[in-house]
Amino acid sequence: MTDCCSPAGYRWIFSERHARREARRYRRRGLDSTARRTAQLLEPNAIRGATLLEVGGGVGALQVELLKAGVTRAVGIEMTPTYQAAADELLRAAGLEGRVERRLMDFARSGNLVPAADLVILNRVICCYADMPKLVNAAAEHTTHVLVMSFPNGRWWTRLALALNNFALWLIRRRFHVFAHRPDAIVAAAEETGLEVAANHPGVFWQVVALRRLGD
Numbered sequence: 001m002t003d004c005c006s007p008a009g010y011r012w013i014f015s016e017r018h019a020r021r022e023a024r025r026y027r028r029r030g031l032d033s034t035a036r037r038t039a040q041l042l043e044p045n046a047i048r049g050a051t052l053l054e055v056g057g058g059v060g061a062l063q064v065e066l067l068k069a070g071v072t073r074a075v076g077i078e079m080t081p082t083y084q085a086a087a088d089e090l091l092r093a094a095g096l097e098g099r100v101e102r103r104l105m106d107f108a109r110s111g112n113l114v115p116a117a118d119l120v121i122l123n124r125v126i127c128c129y130a131d132m133p134k135l136v137n138a139a140a141e142h143t144t145h146v147l148v149m150s151f152p153n154g155r156w157w158t159r160l161a162l163a164l165n166n167f168a169l170w171l172i173r174r175r176f177h178v179f180a181h182r183p184d185a186i187v188a189a190a191e192e193t194g195l196e197v198a199a200n201h202p203g204v205f206w207q208v209v210a211l212r213r214l215g216d
């Protein structure tokens with residue numbers, strides 16, 4: 001955990017109330033557009049029979065959808081405990097409880113305790129974590145087939161929105177911060193582990209990139 005983002009700051013921003021709202025939104029309207037774009041970068045035959053690791057998965061809506069699409073088993077990693085009840089409820093409603101293992105940890109620090117998976121996802125997670133290279137490297141090293149990541153696209157309006165967000169958090173003295181990590185540095189951190197870019201969609205705010213293991 002970094003100095004700027006205390007556990008209390010994470011629990012405030014990603015509260016139980018936030019988790020219930022996210023779960024309700026997913027039940028009513030399905031995946032939001034960024035999660036949908038993330039899932040769409042995975043080809044159907046890459047999904048069928050694959051194992052999935054999602055880091056920072058929140059209520060786990062993407063895990064539910066990818067299990068329905070043919071993933072065999074999923075591991076969902078979260079650093080914030082507040083999502084647990086809402087995530088359990090979504091899995092129960094979908095009849096998928098036995099196929100997801102949810103673990104509470106900082107993946108950048110303790111990812112060595114988690115097995116590798118065919119598909120690894122980091123959806124809107126990297127901008128919540130200060131040590132980007134460590135987090136992205138850990139996720140990439142766990143990827144045997146495809147890694148999909150979404151993060152703010154680095155355009156001026158995106159950086160301005162993040163700066164205003166941080167200013168508002170500072171004004172109300174919340175110990176939470178969002179990070180405008182450079183997209184090219186994020187991709188380079190994943191490529192260092194032997195992955196190559198297979199698709200890159202800049203988007204209006206959220207850039208979504210898929211990388212596959214070289215020689216796959």
Ligand SMILES: C[S@@+](CC[C@H](N)C(=O)[O-])C[C@H]1O[C@@H](n2cnc3c(N)ncnc32)[C@H](O)[C@@H]1O
Nearest residue numbers: 056057058078079080106107108123124125129
């Ligand atoms: C903005 S939320 C996104 C949640 C979900 N992926 C979505 O798109 O709705 C970012 C999540 O990443 C989690 N997170 C950030 N850094 C993490 C880390 N190093 N290990 C595990 N989870 C992390 C936070 O706890 C938070 O729930």
